[in-house]
Amino acid sequence: AQKVTQAQTEISVVEKEDVTLDCVYETRDTTYYLFWYKQPPSGELVFLIRRNSFDEQNEISGRYSWNFQKSTSSFNFTITASQVVDSAVYFCALSGRGSGNTGKLIFGQGTTLQVKP
Amino acid sequence: GAVVSQHPSRVICKSGTSVKIECRSLDFQATTMFWYRQFPKKSLMLMATSNEGSKATYEQGVEKDKFLINHASLTLSTLTVTSAHPEDSSFYICSARRWGQGYEQYFGPGTRLTVT
Numbered sequence: 424a425q426k427v428t429q430a431q432t433e434i435s436v437v438e439k440e441d442v443t444l445d446c447v448y449e450t451r452d453t454t455y456y457l458f459w460y461k462q463p464p465s466g467e468l469v470f471l472i473r474r475n476s477f478d479e480q481n482e483i484s485g486r487y488s489w490n491f492q493k494s495t496s497s498f499n500f501t502i503t504a505s506q507v508v509d510s511a512v513y514f515c516a517l518s519g520r521g522s523g524n525t526g527k528l529i530f531g532q533g534t535t536l537q538v539k540p
Numbered sequence: 541g542a543v544v545s546q547h548p549s550r551v552i553c554k555s556g557t558s559v560k561i562e563c564r565s566l567d568f569q570a571t572t573m574f575w576y577r578q579f580p581k582k583s584l585m586l587m588a589t590s591n592e593g594s595k596a597t598y599e600q601g602v603e604k605d606k607f608l609i610n611h612a613s614l615t616l617s618t619l620t621v622t623s624a625h626p627e628d629s630s631f632y633i634c635s636a637r638r639w640g641q642g643y644e645q646y647f648g649p650g651t652r653l654t655v656t
Contacts, residue, residue, distance in 0.1 A: 460647075466631060468584075468647040514583065518645075526637055527574060528645060530584045 425450045427517050429531035436505055437539050444500045444534045446515030452476075455519040457491065457498045458528065462512040474498065505538045512536070543567055544636050546648035553624055553655055561619045561651045563634030569614040570636035574645065575607075578631040590617045624655040 426449040436442045448457065459471040472482065474491050482489045486503045502509055515531040543566040553559050563573055572591050576584040588609050590596045596609035606628075608620040617636075621628050631652050635645040 465649075466633075466652070467649040468633065468635075470644075470647075473644065526572065526645070527586050527589055528584075528635075529586075532583045535581075 425452075425517055425519055425529045427515050427529050427531035429513075429515055429534050431534045432532070433535045433537070435537045435539065438507060439504050440538075441501060441503050442505050442536065442538075444502075444513050444515075444536065446498045446500065446531060448496050448498065448515070448517045450517060450519050452519035455517060458516040458518070459489065459498075459500050460514045460516065462514060462533070464511070468514070471500075502536075505536075507538050507540055510536060510538045542638060542644075542646045544570075544634065544646045544648040546632075546634055546651050548651060549649060550652045551654070553653070555625055555655055556623055558620055558622045559624055559653060561621075561632055561634075561653075563617045563619070563636070563648050565615045565636040565638075565646070568636075568638045568646075570617075570638060571614065572637040573611060573617040574635045574637070575609060575617075575619050576633045576635070578633060578650075580631075584633060587619075621653065624653070626655045629653055629655045 428447045455476045457474045461469040479491050488501045490499045512533045512535050514533045516528040518526050518528050545564045547562045575587045577587050578584045586599050587602045588596045588598045590609050590611040592611045592614050598604045611617040631650050633650040635647045637645050
């Protein structure tokens with residue numbers, strides 16, 4: 424079975440602080456993809472990153488960075504120098520080559536990030 | 541590119557009526573579309589996978605007779621909530637997978653359904 428766990432339900436930080444959102448996944452597939460999405464109050468999901476299981480390189484995009492570690496089945500997301508506009512719900516998701524190869528996404532429970540001015 | 545639209549964005553209906561939600565890929569062909577449901581402050585739960593020209597595959601626990609899905613063309617999938625009840629009130633989100641583009645899914649803006 425596939426599962427994604429985001430243990431942090433809510434995080435509150437003050438602007439300019441760094442914050443890390445944790446994501447732990449479970450899968451038996453050897454080939455899989457991991458994603459992070461942002462959901463602002465408007466409700467629309469915003470794609471942030473996709474990482475395949477063969478690429479463990481960390482990635483940085485502006486203030487965002489991701490740490491993928493297969494050894495611990497984790498795909499953590501760090502926002503550096505957080506801003507109020509970063510306030511949203513963040514979802515980690517997994518898509519495996521199993522399950523008939525439909526590409527369906529399994530979402531974690533989401534982490535609500537509140538950045539205070 | 542890769543824009544997905546949903547219509548309507550909000551709908552209020554009376555208990556017992558049926559509601560149709562459309563999901564369209566505007567600038568690409570989508571062989572597979574997915575329908576998710578999200579309760580307030582909760583995660584997205586996959587309801588069904590819709591493939592163009594074939595029957596949808598429903599997730600365990602989702603009533604196929606209540607949530608009718610039709611994927612009539614490569615750019616349109618519809619979700620019909622039949623005989624809606626207040627417990628069907630939710631945020632419904634569709635996504636589309638572009639032909640030949642691996643596992644990338646493009647999400648629509650969602651439809652908020654309120655059943656009174």
